[in-house]
Amino acid sequence: MGTAWLVLALGDERAHGGNDGYDDDPESHYSWDETVPNHGNLKKGDVIALWNARTLLGVSVIERVETGSAAKDRYTCPACGKADFKGRKKKKPTYLCNQCGLEFDTPKSRTETVRTYRSHHATGWQSMPGALSGAVLRSLCDSPKSQLSMRRMEWEKLKTAIEATTGAEAAVTVTEATRELIGGHRAGVVRVRVGQGAFRAAVLERHGNVCAFTGPAPKPALEAAHLDSFAATGEHNVGAALLLRRDVHRLFDMGLIAVNPRTLTIDLTADLHEFAAYAPLHGQPVLATLGKDHIQALSKHWDMHRDRP
Structure with a gap:
C-alpha cells in the first residue's frame, strides 16, 4: 500500500x-x-x-x-470563456476573472x-x-x-x-482495512475496529446528535461508544451502543463515569466531583432510551468498575 x-x-x-x-x-x-x-x-x-x-x-x-x-451547469467568464473565477462577498461586481481581469455579476452558463x-x-x-x-x-x-x-x-x-498525534489506533485501523480491501490478510493478534464509520452512522441515526450523558452536542464531538467490549466480541452491536461526547467516552472507558444499573443514573468517581464540567452529571438519568442490550452491557461495566449492586 x-x-x-x-x-x-x-x-x-x-x-x-x-x-x-x-x-x-x-x-x-x-x-x-x-x-x-x-x-x-x-x-x-x-x-x-x-x-x-x-x-x-x-x-x-x-x-x-x-x-x-x-x-452539469458550467459557468465561464463572459469575455474569455475561462472558468477561473470566484465570487466576492464584499466587492461588486460579484465576480473577478483571474485570467482576463474582467469584473462581472452574471457568468456565462451552459449545460453539459x-x-x-x-x-x-x-x-x-x-x-x-x-x-x-x-x-x-x-x-x-x-x-x-x-x-x-x-x-x-x-x-x-x-x-x-497521524501517529505523532493521538491517532495511533486510527492509523492501525486504516492500515488493516486497506490490506483487507486489496486482498491481504489482517493480523490475527490485532483486533481493529474496521467498520467503525458505518457503526457510528447507525448509532447516530438511532439516537440523533445527543450525548447520552450530557445532552445535545455537535456531531463531530460525538463518538459511538461500545458499551460491551469490542475487543472481546469483535462485533459492532448497535443495540448496545450509545453516543457519548469524546471526553465523556474516554472517562466512561476508564470507569470514572458509569451508570448504576438499578437506577439508570450516572455515577461519577470522587475524582470527578471537583470538576465543574462533570460534577452536575452525578445522579442524573441517562438521556437516551435504553434497551435490554444497553442495560445488560451497562451492568457488566458497573460490575467491572464499581461494587456489585
Missing part, C-alpha cells in the same frame, strides 16, 4: 469557478466529476483523507468508486454531460477533526504548493504524522 489522497470537503461551498459544488458527506462518501484534476486516479484500497482547507476531518479507505454521468465519480469509504472512517493542521497536510502532499482539490500523498508519511 502507498497511495493516499488529500481531498477538499466543503459540500456546496466546494465550488471552483465553473461549478455549483458537490454532494459530500465526509464520513461516508466524496463526489467529483471529470472536470476535476486527478479525477480518474482514485481507486479501491487508496487511503482518503478529508479536510476543510484548515484542518483534517478524518481518514478512511476507499471501498469502491462509483461512476456515472450527469447534466459529465462523467461523475463517488468514493464510498464509510466502513473504515476514522473521525479526527483538528488532528492535523492545514499547513501540515499541505506539506505532506507530493506537490505542497498545489491548489488542487484532490492531491496525492504517500500514506506512510500521512500515517507517521
